[in-house]
Amino acid sequence: MEHGSDNFDKPDPCSIRVSSVASSILAPVALFVSPHLDDVAFSCSGTLAGLKRRGWRVAVATVFTASVPDPRGFALACQLDKGLGPEVDYMALRRLEDAEFGQELGVDSLRWLGLPEAPHRGYDSPSALFDGVRPDDRVDREIARRLAHLVEDLRPAWIFAPQAIGNHADHLQVVRAILDHPDWRARTAWYRDLPYAAKNPLAAPSPDLPDNIIEVSWPLTPDDLTAKVSASARYASQIPFQFGEAAAIGRTLGGFAESEAVRLEKSGPVEAFLVDPESLSAWIAQNLMPDPAN
Numbered sequence: 001m002e003h004g005s006d007n008f009d010k011p012d013p014c015s016i017r018v019s020s021v022a023s024s025i026l027a028p029v030a031l032f033v034s035p036h037l038d039d040v041a042f043s044c045s046g047t048l049a050g051l052k053r054r055g056w057r058v059a060v061a062t063v064f065t066a067s068v069p070d071p072r073g074f075a076l077a078c079q080l081d082k083g084l085g086p087e088v089d090y091m092a093l094r095r096l097e098d099a100e101f102g103q104e105l106g107v108d109s110l111r112w113l114g115l116p117e118a119p120h121r122g123y124d125s126p127s128a129l130f131d132g133v134r135p136d137d138r139v140d141r142e143i144a145r146r147l148a149h150l151v152e153d154l155r156p157a158w159i160f161a162p163q164a165i166g167n168h169a170d171h172l173q174v175v176r177a178i179l180d181h182p183d184w185r186a187r188t189a190w191y192r193d194l195p196y197a198a199k200n201p202l203a204a205p206s207p208d209l210p211d212n213i214i215e216v217s218w219p220l221t222p223d224d225l226t227a228k229v230s231a232s233a234r235y236a237s238q239i240p241f242q243f244g245e246a247a248a249i250g251r252t253l254g255g256f257a258e259s260e261a262v263r264l265e266k267s268g269p270v271e272a273f274l275v276d277p278e279s280l281s282a283w284i285a286q287n288l289m290p291d292p293a294n
């Protein structure tokens, strides 16, 4: 494989080779793209667990995973406020949590794209993180390039990507990178970013998303929801900051999945996605979803 980053090329002990995923002829592949080391877990890992149970191969690629030595200023504050001293390799710790998550849910390929988070790209305050993409931030091009390698190798039938609800610059950049590949549009399902969507269920997705995409829902079995909550707890460094306490993960994620069902007039719990209208029949045909017309 050709990749331009040392981090991206580092062997990943908990992942299988992507080629072995691609060579599995019978099982389709679902690629879950996560801006940070936790977004897929909180947002759509119930669907991931359900697909896995139905025999799919699942891959999780997290974009912003690079360790940056000697963090300063706002970047350092982002780990100090998690109770981690300056001597701790914050991202190494989070990659370890991600590996535990992947192991728990049986993720077939876990990938770290090795790019630096927004506080290392000139976003220097909490408000700057949520105030749109800086004009000089073109990390979306590099994300698009690295994802292209991954998609070429994995040949996913579906790509799960964030809607960027909450307007975090890193999430917005992942949206741009996915949209940089128009040929992926008909196989992309955009997930609702948690915990942002739980805090503000009416918050809008990225303005870059196409206007005509439609919303579908994936029903979670009790086992899928239990698996989601349990695996999400693996991101221990993020739990107090994102949820307040460990016991709140189940309440927040379970309660949100139930409220999504109410919002969409389904019997719950569910996870919701935006898809291209042209891909709806493929989505149903592949038994990803019960027919929404029923």
Ligand SMILES: [Zn+2]
Residues within 6 Å of the ligand: 035, 036, 039, 168, 171
């Ligand atoms: Zn995130």
